[in-house]
Amino acid sequence: MTNPISVAIVGLGTVGTGVAKLLLQHADRLKTRSGRDIQLRRAVCRDLSKPREIELPDGVLTDNWRTVLEDDDVSVVVQLVGGTTTAREMMIAFLKAGKNVVTANKALLCEHGEELFQLAREHDCTIAFEAAVAGGIPIIAAIGQSMTANQIRSIEAILNGTSNYILTEMLSQGRTYEDALKQAQELGYAEADPTMDVDGTDAAQKLTILARLAFGTTVSLDEFPRQGIDSVALADLQYAAELGYRIKLLGVAKVVDGHLEMHVQPTLVKQDRPVAQADGAFNIIAVDGDAVGRTWYTGPGAGQMPTASAVVADLVDTVAGRTRLTFPLLDLWGERTPLPVQAPDEITSRYFLRFSMEDRPHVFAEIADILGRNGISLASIMQHEASESKTQAGSRPMVPVVVMTHRTTRGRMQAAEREFQQLNTLQPPWILLPVAD
Structure with missing residues (x-):
């Protein structure tokens, strides 16, 4: 030796x-x-x-x-x-x-x-x-070794520091998405081509590795919903904050009724939860085990020395024989019977919707009717007053409206979205985001 x-x-x-x-x-x-x-x-x-x-x-x-x-x-x-x-x-x-x-x-x-x-x-x-x-967060060792006495029940994580930095800057500094992205590139948090960070691909790739390790299921990127932050506007972050939430690019892998539910999406998270409080370029992973309960791991998710720290730790373990x-x-691609992946349409959640709609009678009734026909129940509606001075002569003012739903399936929400497209009183684009429990 x-x-x-x-x-x-x-x-x-x-x-x-x-x-x-x-x-x-x-x-x-x-x-x-x-x-x-x-x-x-x-x-x-x-x-x-x-x-x-x-x-x-x-x-x-x-x-x-x-x-x-x-x-x-x-x-x-x-x-x-x-x-x-x-x-x-x-x-x-x-x-x-x-x-x-x-x-x-x-x-x-x-x-x-x-x-x-x-x-x-x-x-x-x-x-x-x-x-x-x-x-630099030792999450592979935590799940692969330290939690071997547990059956992992869920993983909930912010796995992309670039997206987290952009969302943090938008809300804390009142920046647009474009300005926050430019700032992230100037500071070296985002690449010249940031596509894989901001469209959710990077986080999804990392989530599949954690899911294989925790649940023994190999999942391809096209088997679960993936949505980036590039469609999130400053207004969405501000409305969410009014409601007591933060929007985070959240990766989720959890066991639901014998199926593995997975998705990576901008998600509303209650602002008092640890995941919501991870700001800047930091990552956080919440892992729930049946013996230990919920544990949290947080730290810098990228950067020269944090990543080098993890590499050298692996190198030392390899040299030492560990x-x-x-x-x-390590049952990453092992012999366990894999859990079937939950069909995306069957994933259930509450939802946040933001519309820009024409300020006239019966518009709310049209929205409520579409949601009701698709079996979706409204939890709340929030409308800010429009500035009529900015309305062009002869046209009705457009007002921002935020709707929060009760729990429903993703398939029902998508069916409702298709009907929204037929309404000439709504001005696209509108935003549809899940709400974490």
Whole structure:
């Protein structure tokens, strides 16, 4: 156990650089906690001439990932390449070569996890992936190890820091969505192309990994509702606040009547709940187990050093041999009978609707009639007075109206929406968001 362990970092971007910093600047700390000297032998990048935040030892930097594959001394690969094409090719090659892998690539695990986990077992290797979900929050270890005495009953989580930052800025600073997104990009919270963050894809990919781990069910992204924050306006956040709620991009996976209900959507959450109080770029995950009850895990869900912290924790576990003990037992893509996924139309919730409607008699009656015909009961209606001075001559003023419903199915709400489209008294677009219990 005194021989050093040689590792390679493949992908020397923001997180890879953070991992290299920890390995080089805190070698003594990591040796104490792993029992071995951890030596950075290779660091693979795309551009050798690019300036870097850290000075690497001579001979470490390369632009050819196959040098890692061919180096028998490298036993652990920290793979931080994004995407699912080249990253998959690399991962397969490393596993077939008998190298253990640490990764932060949630998209790769979401799309090809079953194949890769099986390959790792066939070649007596391990895959560690704490950093793939919720950055520096140790949620994989919590669900996969610490809560093994429990049957998980539900997961409720904010899993995308970019969206959470944007929603927080909109409400606290009175910004539009566009202004808050621009601010997030300037601060480095959002990419130049923020699509996967703001349309819910990133959070959905992370939720599928947690669902596999907690419930043993493999769910594809097209099997459950996914809605982003790009349709949420400042007015929605303000109306929700008037009603005592915060709007959060919430990922939910829970067991309901023997089925696994899953969805990622902007959701109204009571403002006194811990999930509602997680602001800025922070993530939070509430996990309910049948023995322990409800537990919460919160912290930075992205960023160089929080994510690097999770990567290096996995690396230390792999070097110390802990991953080899737990990986064969990790039932992420295992033998459990999977729960059937709840059909999206059958998911039940209360709903928040915001309309812009013509201020004339019987409009409320038309809305109530459509909802009633679809078996949907109204809980409350809120209308703010329109400014008639802004109304064009000869036209009726448009007024904002917010409706809260009692619990109903998603299918019934969608049927009502189709009828709303036929009303010439409503000005599109309108907003339809679920309300968390």
